[in-house]
Amino acid sequence: MNLPYHKLFDKRKITDFNKSIQNTINFMTISRKINLVGSSSLEAIKYYQDFDLNEMFNEDGNKNYPLQILNLFRNKFNEALQNQTTYIMDFKCGLDVNGESLHWTKKDIDNGFIINGNNEKVKFVDAILQKSIMKLDVIEVLEDGLLGEFSDIYLIKICNRSNFTDYENSKAFILNGLLKSYDEYYYVEHNYYKSLKRILSIKMQEGKIKYRNDLINLIKFFNSDIGMLNKVMTNIYTIEELINNKFKKVNKDIIRRNIEHNLNMLNKTDDNLVRNFTINKLKNIRTMLYNKINKASLEYINSNKSILPY
Numbered sequence: 001m002n003l004p005y006h007k008l009f010d011k012r013k014i015t016d017f018n019k020s021i022q023n024t025i026n027f028m029t030i031s032r033k034i035n036l037v038g039s040s041s042l043e044a045i046k047y048y049q050d051f052d053l054n055e056m057f058n059e060d061g062n063k064n065y066p067l068q069i070l071n072l073f074r075n076k077f078n079e080a081l082q083n084q085t086t087y088i089m090d091f092k093c094g095l096d097v098n099g100e101s102l103h104w105t106k107k108d109i110d111n112g113f114i115i116n117g118n119n120e121k122v123k124f125v126d127a128i129l130q131k132s133i134m135k136l137d138v139i140e141v142l143e144d145g146l147l148g149e150f151s152d153i154y155l156i157k158i159c160n161r162s163n164f165t166d167y168e169n170s171k172a173f174i175l176n177g178l179l180k181s182y183d184e185y186y187y188v189e190h191n192y193y194k195s196l197k198r199i200l201s202i203k204m205q206e207g208k209i210k211y212r213n214d215l216i217n218l219i220k221f222f223n224s225d226i227g228m229l230n231k232v233m234t235n236i237y238t239i240e241e242l243i244n245n246k247f248k249k250v251n252k253d254i255i256r257r258n259i260e261h262n263l264n265m266l267n268k269t270d271d272n273l274v275r276n277f278t279i280n281k282l283k284n285i286r287t288m289l290y291n292k293i294n295k296a297s298l299e300y301i302n303s304n305k306s307i308l309p310y
Contacts, residue, residue: 009215010043012036014034027079028053036051047227053152057156070128085142101132131163136151139245178201182195186198191294193294196221199309214306225268228268236289239262242254
């Protein structure tokens, strides 16, 4: 690993990324008080797949902030529809009658309301302050023609009302969520690579000094060829998502460019997968990659049992 120890856990700043990534982040924000989290935030991680963001919109006063936020998202949907690079994949805000997230289309945002499972109108200005996850997911065609996935979680607090509780911002809540997610990946889904990613996050939360060696070894694993294969696998999934998106039509040259790029990445490690790489076999390639990554991740875990949380 090239970075000295004191730099291993340094965080990337948004200004460290190229202009098209910065522009996409600026497109997503509603407050300019945005935080970069996840793998892409760590300078030491070589292969990261997406950009996870969160931000706090915290305002007092008598202004009609919910309506202002609605108009911000109307502008975002219109801008994304008109340009050639931005694809809104999902926007959720508020809860349906079954307690699941409400997913808003451009038509819903334009109307300012959505129809729930009981065939009732739910206004955006009301949904925005329900205790729920408010999140925008975007795929962006970046300046090099490659795809980037971006997600922004919006924490909204207006006067004394919010879409979150104070406990949800506490270290204890975050750590508990990571442990629950680890349990799901490890014991239920048997997705060992994602289990390792959760272990990295857990140990970062619990103490970088205490788990120094474990963290260094995990980062080395994520920066190995297995990390690169995981990046390709995730890229393939992003390509599939874009092909099947319902927001707007995709230029085939975008798909072709991204398939060629991932083909070149695979060419460095796995000739067999390269020979089978065609647009009609994306799902099969992704499955083969998953199996290979999962096997290597389980072998890593079996050789490093002490890293497990319990």
